[in-house]
Amino acid sequence: MSAVLQLSNVVKTYGDLRALDGIELSLPEDSYVSLLGPSGSGKTTLLRVIAGFEQPESGAIRFSGKDVSNTPPHERNIGFVFQNFALFPHLSVYDNIAFGLVNRAVDPVTDMKLLDRKVRDMISLVGLAGLEGRATTQISGGQKQRVALARTLVTEPQMVLLDEPLGALDANLRARMRSELRMIRERCGVTFLHVTGSETEALAMGDTVLVLDRARIAQQGDSDTIYNRPCSPAVARFLNCYNLFSGKMADGGFATAQGLLGFQGHPQRAADPAYAIRYDRVDIRPAGAAATADEVQIEGTFIASEYTGSAVNAFFSLDDGKVFEVEAHLSHRAPENYEPHRRYALAWKREDALVFA
Secondary structure, eight states: OOEEEEEEEEEEEETTEEEEEEEEEEEESSOEEEEEOOTTSSHHHHHHHHHTSSOOSEEEEEETTEEOTTSOGGGTTEEEEOTTOOOOTTSBHHHHHHHHHHHOSSSOOOOHHHHHHHHHHHHHHTTOTTOTTSBGGGSOHHHHHHHHHHHHHTTOOSEEEEESTTTTSOHHHHHHHHHHHHHHHHHHTOEEEEEESOHHHHHHHOSEEEEEETTEEEEEEOHHHHHHOOSSHHHHHHHTOEEEEOOEEETTEEEETTEEEOOOSOOBOOSSOEEEEEGGGOEEEETTOOOOTTEEEEEEEEEEEEEOSSEEEEEEEOTTSOEEEEEEETTTSOOOOOOTTOEEEEEEEGGGOEEEO
């Protein structure tokens, strides 16, 4: 699959702040790409640089094989859906969607029959039929999201940038809009670059997932790779599904405050040494239970449980005060009841551990 967008050593600064620090990335055409990162990592800045709203200090941006580093935004053929939707409250749904076609600087649509056909086709595509005449103040959050998307897509961009497009929606609507966005993208056949701070959203939606950390692309891959093989402690930490221990390599294991933790395979190279085990890879047993030769086991004191619908997360305090989390999926078995302030053994397979050294 050929690349629709390539960034080479892109740097963007604001005074002494390095918002983008040598960004290198290549995005495939006709795909859904999730851009995941903590607050302040540079996600929105990266979108604005790609769109042309911000000018980088150095580096190259190639779009559809052409260098667009100095091309103004309206000539890049890249759509942008803003986090707050940025709809015109004095215009109807129909007129909001038509606005970009009528008012664009390059080749505006003046044929009213052609305009009407394009707008109504897009209204049908995003599921807004029957709402054409309503003001945008009279529709729901999910409908506003569709209007913002339709207004962008109707201009037929080769790529669409979405800045936290589901952030303003409630939980149920976010879940519904995930599948709708994917279906709309597939029908249009363009690349979506979707910025989010939610690891669940990024992994669920992206054919490709980018993880941005400290102004750099920390990892790029499919959801399965990102989730199961994070390339650094920072990525593992941000996925919010790994217990991490600091320490160092020693005596064939990883030395931590909890003792020497075993593992299989080779450590991954990383600037910050760490040992990681995923929440759902841990088994909870009575204190003092024997571990098998292929297991690692520590002990902790049960604090509390949290029910999330599909799983129960149990929290334990280790001897050094660190909180250790265990996730039990309810599809596997009925939830266990643990006694507060009681000690339990926490065990996992050596092969399930990830080590960064």
